[in-house]
Amino acid sequence: MKIFKSKILVLLLTMVLAITFVGCGKINTMSRIKKNNKVVMGTNAEFPPFEYRNDKGEVDGFDPAMAKEIAKELGVELVIEDMAFDSLLNALSSGKIDFVAAGMSVTPERLENCDFSESYYTASQMIIVRKDNTEIKGRDDLKGKKLGVQEGTTGDLEASEIENAEVNRFKKAIDAVLDLKNGKIDAVILDASPAKVFVEKNDDLMILDEELTNEEYAIAVRKGDKEFLEVINKVIRDLKASGKYDELVKQYIE
Numbered sequence: 374m375k376i377f378k379s380k381i382l383v384l385l386l387t388m389v390l391a392i393t394f395v396g397c398g399k400i401n402t403m404s405r406i407k408k409n410n411k412v413v414m415g416t417n418a419e420f421p422p423f424e425y426r427n428d429k430g431e432v433d434g435f436d437p438a439m440a441k442e443i444a445k446e447l448g449v450e451l452v453i454e455d456m457a458f459d460s461l462l463n464a465l466s467s468g469k470i471d472f473v474a475a476g477m478s479v480t481p482e483r484l485e486n487c488d489f490s491e492s493y494y495t496a497s498q499m500i501i502v503r504k505d506n507t508e509i510k511g512r513d514d515l516k517g518k519k520l521g522v523q524e525g526t527t528g529d530l531e532a533s534e535i536e537n538a539e540v541n542r543f544k545k546a547i548d549a550v551l552d553l554k555n556g557k558i559d560a561v562i563l564d565a566s567p568a569k570v571f572v573e574k575n576d577d578l579m580i581l582d583e584e585l586t587n588e589e590y591a592i593a594v595r596k597g598d599k600e601f602l603e604v605i606n607k608v609i610r611d612l613k614a615s616g617k618y619d620e621l622v623k624q625y626i627e
């Protein structure tokens with residue numbers, strides 16, 4: 374009887390411990406932010422004008438500017454982690470970062486792994502080609518061609534759907550642009566704003582008129598992070614209502 378009792382005790386203890394550990398696995402973002410006095414943004418600073426390194430080597434752009442407003446609203450310091458675009462959502466789930474601000478488009482696949490804020494920008498995928506190219510006038514001409522994209526982006530998804538195309542995936546979109554310049558690939562598929570920035574600096578390149586997609590940029594948080602998401606949505610709404618949003622668009626994008 375005594376042995377039986379102690380077995381039950383051990384069993385109960387194990388259950389309590391198991392529940393405690395499972396509980397710890399869930400990150401309470403708001404209390405962590407308050408406790409550490411900082412909020413951590415994840416981005417990939419290879420995407421001007423939304424994020425890039427400025428002359429001082431700091432991560433700058435529209436997204437960091439918006440993130441500063443989020444930190445201000447929370448009354449804490451903003452820390453920025455710069456990493457590969459395709460590792461951002463893992464870094465978010467594992468708790469390395471608290472949110473993603475990276476010109477990230479809302480997609481059904483991403484919605485399975487994170488929650489998104491309200492949209493803060495409408496974008497589309499565009500085709501960049503060399504000016505001297507005679508064959509590529511639009512999406513239909515990309516069949517069987519060598520395409521360049523940034524790995525894990527919606528441009529990558531789009532390119533992967535083009536019949537018989539050879540998709541070359543780069544960690545940085547600028548490297549795809551460089552390979553286009555030197556003739557290693559035939560076209561690059563990239564979001565409109567960074568495409569404009571890169572093409573303005575390279576007069577041998579041009580952007581075709583056709584818009585391949587219609588996408589919404591939003592900030593990503595961990596699934597179920599409701600309270601934190603509400604703060605972010607409030608900041609986006611306040612920025613729009615106060616006119617500060619338009620100022621940031623003028624300062625960074627237009």
Ligand code: ARG
Nearest residue numbers: 417420475476477478526527
């Ligand atoms: N909008 C595209 C996507 O969500 C590309 C974003 C790339 N962003 C970056 N910071 N490199 O897939």
